[in-house]
Amino acid sequence: MLGSIYAMVGVALTLSIGILKFLNFSIPGLFMIGGMVTWFLIRSGVGWPIAALGALALAAAAALVVERFTWRWMRAAQEFVPLVSSMAFLILFENLAVGYWGSDLKSVPPVFGSSDLRIDNLVISVPQLFGLGCSIVLIWSLSLLLTRTAIGRALRTIAEDSDTALLLGVDVTRIVPLVFIISGLFAAFAGVLFAINYRQVHPFMGDALGLKGISAMVVGGMGNVWGAIAGGLIIGLAESFSISYIGADFVDITVYGLLLLILIVKPTGLFGDAAIGARA
Amino acid sequence: MSGYVEGVLIVLAINIVYAYGAFLPIAAGQLNLGVAGFAAIGGYVAAFLSNKVALSPLAAIPLGGFAAGLIGLAVAIPVLRTRGIYLALATFALGEIVRASILNLEVVGGAAGYPVTAFIGLPTIGLFAVGIIALVWLLFAMRFGIAITAVHDDERVADLMGLNVRAFQIAAFTLGAMIAGVGGGLYAHAFNYIEAQYFSISLSISIVLYVLLGGTQSVLGPLLGATVFTLLPEILRSGAQWRYVLFAVILIVVMVLRPQGLVTGGQFRRFFGGRSNAERAEQAA
Numbered sequence: 001m002l003g004s005i006y007a008m009v010g011v012a013l014t015l016s017i018g019i020l021k022f023l024n025f026s027i028p029g030l031f032m033i034g035g036m037v038t039w040f041l042i043r044s045g046v047g048w049p050i051a052a053l054g055a056l057a058l059a060a061a062a063a064l065v066v067e068r069f070t071w072r073w074m075r076a077a078q079e080f081v082p083l084v085s086s087m088a089f090l091i092l093f094e095n096l097a098v099g100y101w102g103s104d105l106k107s108v109p110p111v112f113g114s115s116d117l118r119i120d121n122l123v124i125s126v127p128q129l130f131g132l133g134c135s136i137v138l139i140w141s142l143s144l145l146l147t148r149t150a151i152g153r154a155l156r157t158i159a160e161d162s163d164t165a166l167l168l169g170v171d172v173t174r175i176v177p178l179v180f181i182i183s184g185l186f187a188a189f190a191g192v193l194f195a196i197n198y199r200q201v202h203p204f205m206g207d208a209l210g211l212k213g214i215s216a217m218v219v220g221g222m223g224n225v226w227g228a229i230a231g232g233l234i235i236g237l238a239e240s241f242s243i244s245y246i247g248a249d250f251v252d253i254t255v256y257g258l259l260l261l262i263l264i265v266k267p268t269g270l271f272g273d274a275a276i277g278a279r280a
Numbered sequence: 281m282s283g284y285v286e287g288v289l290i291v292l293a294i295n296i297v298y299a300y301g302a303f304l305p306i307a308a309g310q311l312n313l314g315v316a317g318f319a320a321i322g323g324y325v326a327a328f329l330s331n332k333v334a335l336s337p338l339a340a341i342p343l344g345g346f347a348a349g350l351i352g353l354a355v356a357i358p359v360l361r362t363r364g365i366y367l368a369l370a371t372f373a374l375g376e377i378v379r380a381s382i383l384n385l386e387v388v389g390g391a392a393g394y395p396v397t398a399f400i401g402l403p404t405i406g407l408f409a410v411g412i413i414a415l416v417w418l419l420f421a422m423r424f425g426i427a428i429t430a431v432h433d434d435e436r437v438a439d440l441m442g443l444n445v446r447a448f449q450i451a452a453f454t455l456g457a458m459i460a461g462v463g464g465g466l467y468a469h470a471f472n473y474i475e476a477q478y479f480s481i482s483l484s485i486s487i488v489l490y491v492l493l494g495g496t497q498s499v500l501g502p503l504l505g506a507t508v509f510t511l512l513p514e515i516l517r518s519g520a521q522w523r524y525v526l527f528a529v530i531l532i533v534v535m536v537l538r539p540q541g542l543v544t545g546g547q548f549r550r551f552f553g554g555r556s557n558a559e560r561a562e563q564a565a
Contacts, residue, residue, distance in 0.1 A: 023365055069532050081539040083311075084492045085532050087485055092528035099522055211376070211481065218369055252380035260373040264358045267366045 003236025004135045005197075008190035009213030010220065010228035011139060012183040018223025019159045019179050025086040026066045027187045028210025029093035033059045034191020035201040036097050039108045048111040052192045056185055062093065063184025067177050090206070097203035108199040131193040138189065142182065143225060155179065159223070215259045221269025230271060234258075286402050292510045293402070293409040294466050298483075299490040299502035300416050301460030306488070306496050307420075308452035309432040310360070311368040315460045315487045317375030320479035322348035322461020324388050327468040330398040337398045341408070341465035348461025349454050356453040360446070375484055382476040393475030400469045408466055412459055413503060419455075420499045428452055429497075460487075493534060495541025504542055 009031055016024040034055045041051035066089050070082040111127070146152040154175050157165040166172050194209070195201050212235055220231025235255055242254035262269065298319060305312040326344030329335045335343070359370045388394045419425055430438040431448050439445050468474045486509070494505020512530070516523035534542070 017365070023368075069536060081492075081535050084489060085535040087489065088528045088531035088535070092525060092532070095522075095524035095528065099525060207482075211372075214369065215373075218366075222365075249384050250380070253377055253384075256373040256376040256380065260359075260370055260377065263362055263366055263370040263373065267362050 002239070003233040004132055005190045005194055005209065005232075006212050006216045006235050007229040007232025008135055008138075008186050008193070009209060010216035010232045011142070011225055012186035012190070013213055014217045014220070014223055014225060014228040015142075015179060015183040015186070017217065018225075019155055020071055020162075020176065022071055022082050023086075023214075024066070024070070024180075024183065025083060025210075026063075026070075026089035026093065027183065027213070028206030029090040030059045030063060030184045030187040030206075031191040031194070031209060031213075032097060032201075032203060032206035033062055033093060034188030035195040035205055036101065036106075036191075036203065038192050038195045039106050039201045040101065042109060042111070043106075048196065052196075055192055056188050059184050059188030059191075060181045063180040064177055065089075066184075067180040071176055071180070072173070090210075094203050094206070101203065103203055105200055105202045108195045108201060110199065111196050125197075127193075127197045131197055134189070134193070138186070139225065139229060142186075146225070151175065151178065212255065215255055218259055218269060219262055221271040224269065224271050227269055227271035231269070234270075288510070288514055290402050290405055290470050292507060293405045294463055294470065295487075295490065295506040295510050296409045296503055297412050297463035297466060298460055298487045299494070299506040300412050301456045301458075301463055302484075302487045303491045303496070303499075303502040304416070304428075304452045304456035304459065306491050307432055308428045308449050309435070310363075310371075310449065310453060311488065312371045312453065312456060313368050313481065313484050313488065314371035314373075314375030314378070315456070316479040316481065316483035317371075317378035318348040318352055318457040318460040319464035319467070319483070320375075320378050320382055320474075320476065321351055321464065322458075323464025323468040323474050323479070324382060324394065325461070326465030327394055327396045327474060328388060330469065331394075331396060337400050337465075337469045338404070340398075341400075341462055341469065344465035344468075345458045345462035348464070349458030352457025352461075353450065353454040356450045356457075360449050360453060372481060372484070375479075375481060379476050379479050382479075389475075391476065393473055394468075396468045396472045396474065398469055399472055400466070405466050405470055408462065412462065413499075416459075417499050424448075424451075425499075489531065491541075493531065493541060495543040497540065498543050500543055501541050508542070 009027065012027050012030075013024065016022050016027070037055035037058050038048070038051045041054050042048055046054070066086060069089070070085045144152075146155060154165065154170045155178075157168060157170055158172060158175070162172055190209075191201075191206075194205070213232075216231035216235045217228050218231070219234055220227025220229070235258075238254055238258055239251050242251050246254065298315060301318065302312055302315045322341075322344035324344075325347040326337070326340040329340040329343055330337050333340075355374060359367065359374065362370050382388065383391050420428075427438070427443050427448050430441065430443060431445050431452075435445050438448075464474075464479070467478075490505035490509045491502045492505070493509065494503065495501030513523050513527060516526055
């Protein structure tokens with residue numbers, strides 16, 4: 001299950017890298033917004049579907065603000081600049097959350113009542129099933145959007161070369177905010193899933209997860225949507241295996257060792273250099 | 281001097297040392313997100329040497345830096361095969377591996393942290409910081425600095441001009457690791473205690489932010505960036521918990537208005553009536 005949350009965050013990151021060549025460090029912050037706002041709205045007495053929608057809407061708005069201050073200034077500046085600004089946004093989001101809600105762990109009430117489905121001896125948790133279903137549907141629609149629609153074609157052109165896209169009549173500055181919104185929604189949705197599955201949120205919940213999301217993205221191949229999903233599952237499995245066979249203390253060594261190894265041996269990731277354009 | 285001011289100045293001096301550790305690779309066009317890992321190696325080696333071998337901190341800290349430099353050199357060779365964002369991520373993974381390994385190293389206390397008996401005060405730490413600034417200044421006054429700048433600006437052209445691009449990249453990375461290691465050693469002896477969690481990715485990111493905010497084109501950039509970044513939260517302390525929010529906003533605004541950082545080399549040379557970059561390059565060639 002954690003694997004599919006890594007995968008969603010990985011997809012959010014990989015969209016930004018694949019299309020805009022921009023590692024958006026604010027995505028862990030958007031993940032946190034997804035989780036914390038869901039908690040806040042449920043606590044204020046709103047039903048969970050509306051809470052989730054509210055969280056997604058706020059994250060999309062935040063993603064637009066990030067776009068205004070990062071990518072828009074990228075072309076004129078050094079490559080580090082949008083990276084730094086997006087890190088600043090991460091600090092900003094996290095500390096705004098601390099300012100409003102305090103830095104302690106908050107628990108989210110269960111939203112699915114009695115949440116286990118039993119088929120003989122097999123116990124399936126309903127929120128997990130729900131989460132898995134939603135992520136599959138979302139990623140499938142993203143892939144259709146990228147391959148079948150005019151917007152998708154425009155995005156793939158930008159991925160190849162944004163200057164050429166501009167020459168070919170793609171309104172780059174109007175379509176790029178869409179990338180930010182979509183990747184923001186993916187990150188925030190992962191946050192919502194995290195909140196209703198693990199039922200615990202806090203302002204810095206995005207940090208560790210964002211780092212695992214980055215690993216998922218790299219392992220699968222940057223810019224490759226399906227690669228990010230496979231990467232997320234691989235990272236999730238690597239964690240589980242190293243907990244069972246080597247010991248819980250060595251989880252980080254295993255995961256980051258895998259990341260380093262792949263970067264050195266095959267930096268384009270396990271699933272090759274398939275940019276968004278080639279195989280979305 | 282009050283204890284508070286002394287404490288702030290110690291942190292400032294250590295942050296300046298860290299900043300120069302990140303500055304050298306950045307000046308050569310490599311974003312090192314594993315600075316904290318090298319600081320950890322330097323800190324733990326220095327602490328171990330002064331605890332177990334009873335070396336004076338004055339000898340242990342440079343040796344710690346040397347150890348960090350050695351490991352930096354060993355990993356620079358495979359890691360520098362990657363570039364751009366891949367390099368940044370590889371160094372990030374490296375830093376996390378170092379941190380996670382120390383967490384499991386019982387000789388130096390593992391997760392419980394490692395107490396350090398020897399102590400150094402502000403004067404010694406200040407001298408180390410001044411020494412590091414002088415060293416980097418000297419490096420950049422020599423051919424090394426011009427070569428590093430050339431590699432940063434355009435690897436291919438630097439290569440065509442007969443520079444050994446890879447050697448300079450490895451040198452910048454290794455020297456940066458060494459300086460970061462010295463910073464870690466200073467930290468260990470200033471606070472008499474180190475723990476692996478301190479050397480996390482957040483530390484690396486803050487250090488890199490010092491350099492990027494201050495400016496990557498001038499030797500004074502890291503000094504200014506580290507100073508502003510260390511002192512600003514202290515000055516804003518009246519705003520209590522909102523100071524980081526304000527701090528992030530300032531960072532975003534600076535990046536929009538002055539993406540090259542607060543100071544650039546050209547500015548200084550123009551201000552002091554020196555020669556322009558073009559003239560320097562001409563002379564070097």
